[in-house]
Amino acid sequence: MTEKLLQKINSPADLKKLPESQLPALCNELRRFIIDAVSDNPAHLGANLGAVEITVAVHYVFDTPDDKLIWDVGHQAYGHKILTGRRDRFGSNRKKDGISGFPKMDESEYDAFGVGHASTSISAALGMAEASQRAGNTTRHHIAVIGDGAMTGGMALEAMNNAGINHPNLLVILNDNGIAIDKNVGAIKDYLAGIATSPFYNRLKDKVWLMLGGGTKYGHNTRAIVKQVGNAVKGSILRRSNLFEAFNFRYFGPVDGNDVERLVKLLRDIKNIQGPKLLHIVTTKGKGLELAEREPVIYHAPPGKFDRLTGKLVSKSPCDGVQPPKYQVVFGRTMIELAEQNPKVLGITAAMPSGSSLDMLMNKMPDRAFDVGIAEQHAVTFAAGLATQGFVPFCVIYSTFLQRAYDQIIHDVALQKLNVVFCIDRAGVVGEDGATHQGAFDLASLRCIPNMTICAPMNEQELRNMMFTAQLNDQGPWAIRYPRGRGTMKQWKTPLQEIKSANGRRLSEGNDLAILSIGHIGNEAAKAVEMLHEEEVEAAHYDVRFLKPLDEKMLHEVFKKFKNIITVEDGAIAGGLGSAILEFMADHQYSATVVRLGIPDRFVEHGDRNQLIHEMGYDAQAIAAAARKITAAFSPHHH
Numbered sequence: 001m002t003e004k005l006l007q008k009i010n011s012p013a014d015l016k017k018l019p020e021s022q023l024p025a026l027c028n029e030l031r032r033f034i035i036d037a038v039s040d041n042p043a044h045l046g047a048n049l050g051a052v053e054i055t056v057a058v059h060y061v062f063d064t065p066d067d068k069l070i071w072d073v074g075h076q077a078y079g080h081k082i083l084t085g086r087r088d089r090f091g092s093n094r095k096k097d098g099i100s101g102f103p104k105m106d107e108s109e110y111d112a113f114g115v116g117h118a119s120t121s122i123s124a125a126l127g128m129a130e131a132s133q134r135a136g137n138t139t140r141h142h143i144a145v146i147g148d149g150a151m152t153g154g155m156a157l158e159a160m161n162n163a164g165i166n167h168p169n170l171l172v173i174l175n176d177n178g179i180a181i182d183k184n185v186g187a188i189k190d191y192l193a194g195i196a197t198s199p200f201y202n203r204l205k206d207k208v209w210l211m212l213g214g215g216t217k218y219g220h221n222t223r224a225i226v227k228q229v230g231n232a233v234k235g236s237i238l239r240r241s242n243l244f245e246a247f248n249f250r251y252f253g254p255v256d257g258n259d260v261e262r263l264v265k266l267l268r269d270i271k272n273i274q275g276p277k278l279l280h281i282v283t284t285k286g287k288g289l290e291l292a293e294r295e296p297v298i299y300h301a302p303p304g305k306f307d308r309l310t311g312k313l314v315s316k317s318p319c320d321g322v323q324p325p326k327y328q329v330v331f332g333r334t335m336i337e338l339a340e341q342n343p344k345v346l347g348i349t350a351a352m353p354s355g356s357s358l359d360m361l362m363n364k365m366p367d368r369a370f371d372v373g374i375a376e377q378h379a380v381t382f383a384a385g386l387a388t389q390g391f392v393p394f395c396v397i398y399s400t401f402l403q404r405a406y407d408q409i410i411h412d413v414a415l416q417k418l419n420v421v422f423c424i425d426r427a428g429v430v431g432e433d434g435a436t437h438q439g440a441f442d443l444a445s446l447r448c449i450p451n452m453t454i455c456a457p458m459n460e461q462e463l464r465n466m467m468f469t470a471q472l473n474d475q476g477p478w479a480i481r482y483p484r485g486r487g488t489m490k491q492w493k494t495p496l497q498e499i500k501s502a503n504g505r506r507l508s509e510g511n512d513l514a515i516l517s518i519g520h521i522g523n524e525a526a527k528a529v530e531m532l533h534e535e536e537v538e539a540a541h542y543d544v545r546f547l548k549p550l551d552e553k554m555l556h557e558v559f560k561k562f563k564n565i566i567t568v569e570d571g572a573i574a575g576g577l578g579s580a581i582l583e584f585m586a587d588h589q590y591s592a593t594v595v596r597l598g599i600p601d602r603f604v605e606h607g608d609r610n611q612l613i614h615e616m617g618y619d620a621q622a623i624a625a626a627a628r629k630i631t632a633a634f635s636p637h638h639h
């Protein structure tokens with residue numbers, strides 16, 4: 001298909017020039033464009049395809065960027081990016097120096113709010129609506145588009161609760177496809193499924209749409225009609241039973257959210273209604289690509305390139321025994337072993353069963369694992385409650401999303417010295433997802449919390465042993481952080497062994513300098529040590545393993561012997577391992593030259609992980625370069 005219509009659109013103003021009758025064709029072109037782009041440059045897919053019609057309809061009816069359009073999570077906003085002047089740059093999506101995979105305020109004036117984490121859109125839109133009101137602007141619209149998954153997040157419900165007592169020009173569009181990344185969970189999901197299929201609601205809906213449909217084109221009696229609709233809803237028992245009406249929102253729906261012409265009509269009418277409104281649209285995730293519709297979990301973000309017509313993934317190399325496994329898989333399989341051995345062990349995920357591999361335990365022992373929805377805060381305090389009763393919950397949460405639960409970790413878990421195990425996945429730089437998703441802050445932010453044990457494995461065996469040990473411990477919370485991607489051991493299924501807390505390991509000896517690393521990035525340090533050895537620079541390498549408590553005995557040894565020290569961590573330098581080592585040095589009156597490698601004091605944008613780590617100066621080459629520099633400065637026979 002040639003993209004005749006799409007080619008002409010460089011802004012929503014161009015879009016508005018199209019007659020309504022051409023919008024379905026435009027949607028098809030936009031969908032094709034997204035599929036083609038993502039088939040070649042792996043990225044989010046399913047949510048984008050489902051949101052094509054609502055994207056076109058909102059930009060067609062509202063006056064963005066003056067009207068504020070806020071996407072929740074933002075993984076469904078490709079259509080929005082393409083229609084708002086970024087079509088030609090879309091090939092650079094998620095690549096270094098290219099456009100971001102998420103809306104970003106400094107990328108475009110159409111991106112009203114930066115996103116990446118779920119459930120923020122209603123709060124942000126409400127803030128903007130309040131600001132408009134204060135500025136005396138009563139005509140500006142504020143539109144939050146939020147999925148049924150994101151609607152399960154506490155923040156979304158907090159914002160609904162707050163918006164209902166206010167009277168802002170706020171429209172929440174609930175994009176309900178019945179699925180999050182994995183299947184959506186919880187009572188709200190059941191509720192939404194209930195209204196989407198209830199004949200009672202459908203009857204009401206038809207009546208409402210009929211009323212809205214007639215005579216509204218010229219707007220003269222829209223308000224009256226709308227009032228009637230409102231009264232019809234209010235007058236019925238639905239007022240009491242509709243969740244959103246209970247929040248003082250005007251509820252419209254459910255309606256087919258993949259019917260663009262209908263959406264346009266509806267939005268035109270709803271636009272005239274003041275106050276908080278919620279439009280419930282039902283869409284198909286992966287719409288238009290059959291495989292993506294059938295396999296929404298895989299095609300949420302397909303793991304590689306795929307055929308642009310069939311959607312079939314270009315075959316990937318098999319994993320077992322050929323390449324080392326992903327850390328998440330080792331976590332998933334080890335969870336099953338631990339749960340089989342210890343009846344107190346439970347697993348908890350906040351809406352990431354497949355991403356974390358906790359789905360392995362869920363499938364094998366369904367009564368031993370929980371998906372609590374996109375609710376990291378709740379996940380942590382739920383774990384705390386279980387721990388008070390002697391259970392050993394393993395909370396597996398990505399580093400970036402664990403930020404949400406910081407107070408719960410401090411107040412509900414650490415303060416009460418509860419034995420919750422935090423398995424922190426995607427810790428360190430994750431790459432293409434960019435600044436919203438880098439796992440930069442867990443080491444630094446957890447280190448200052450009393451009672452915490454913090455460790456990081458350098459390989460699969462270490463991860464297994466840390467998990468095994470954490471579950472035996474009764475000294476309060478343990479955090480085990482590991483990166484996205486693969487470990488180093490093809491034969492990873494090693495016997496589970498207890499390890500001593502606060503116990504580092506020396507991996508190589510040398511006299512010129514010491515390299516102290518934590519976690520998987522230590523493998524880069526080990527490579528650097530080999531490179532240096534070829535050049536007759538002898539580096540001792542210590543795998544610190546435990547950021548907290550530190551192995552003080554080992555550190556005394558290091559500082560007594562070495563004047564040149566490099567620390568390496570895949571995390572923010574400020575507050576992390578480098579800081580801990582400097583503090584140790586000061587506390588014990590040692591002096592040495594310490595070079596700290598890791599994530600500098602800035603947000604790390606999207607790009608290839610290896611490239612980013614190289615640029616920030618902590619891959620093997622960069623570590624070796626730092627070692628050459630530090631030794632050349634202090635021992636003249638090396639340069």
Ligand SMILES: Cc1ncc(C[n+]2csc(CCOP(=O)(O)OP(=O)(O)O)c2C)c(N)n1
Pocket residue numbers: 047073075076116117118146147148149150151177179180181184285350351352374376401404
């Ligand atoms: C706080 C937080 N936790 C987890 C995620 C990971 N995540 C990204 S999209 C998504 C599912 C969103 O589901 P929904 O809102 O229904 O959108 P859909 O993809 O179905 O369109 C999740 C869990 C996130 N972005 N933010």
